[in-house]
Amino acid sequence: MSDRKPIPEKFRSNFHVHTYISPCCGDHEGCRPENLLRIAEGYGLHELGFCDHVFIPRPGMKESYGASEQEFLFVRNQVRMLEYSATRPLLGWEVDVFGKNSYSLHEKYLEYLDYATLSCHFYPEEQERVAFQSHDTAAARILNRYMIAATTGFADIIAHPFYLHKQWFPDANAIHERISQKNLEEFMCAARENGIALEFSPVLFRADYWNVQNAYRIYDTARSMGVKLAPGSDAHTAGAVANHLTTAFVLEDLRLDDSNFVCYDELKHAGRRAI
């Protein structure tokens, strides 16, 4: 018999799944909400959060970045009409943080949402081109952006924390080394004080293109600082709905259990949705 601990119950949820309306979704037929929900039920997930990019016009951003507002409203209707039993469907939004008071969200939509997830992507099209800066400057900018996220009032979750796309940041590891432990702890402290959960994301553990040491550092620091974690696979295909379960083996190393994870009702704005 294995002496491995069972997977925490709260880890059997997923707050970060893209539907077919996100342009980055690679599976437009499979990623219809009803299909994603059926797959999640098959994996025994308790909660499934649909979390798309929606295009809100702003200087420098291309329309190809996100779904239109009409598409969002259409998917919202589809999600609200879902019949479910084992897996509870939830509607989120992957909101980009571009700077202080600069988000890819119309606040009027907050009352449509069960929760809001913040992302710091550092797209090359942004006016502040973080990827083109020196390691030290980039690290400072990245930290600054995450501090804005951690202190954002309307947010519930911060997605894929300190994840840097390798195609834009070939020096990601060197940049991470420039983020001091003290600064990382200041970020965690701000997130905890604001009641924001950090996403526990499998993309941080992809050894083929990622700095696994850094992933351990981030989640180890989160645990020691009392920051709650929200599982999110960042699925762009139907087959990735439960991808985060493939990283469950690291939970024991990181000493993470149900006390470290949140379910929907423990998110900061649980129950906010008005319509």
Ligand SMILES: [Zn+2]
């Ligand atoms: Zn993202």
Ligand SMILES: [Zn+2]
């Ligand atoms: Zn995403």
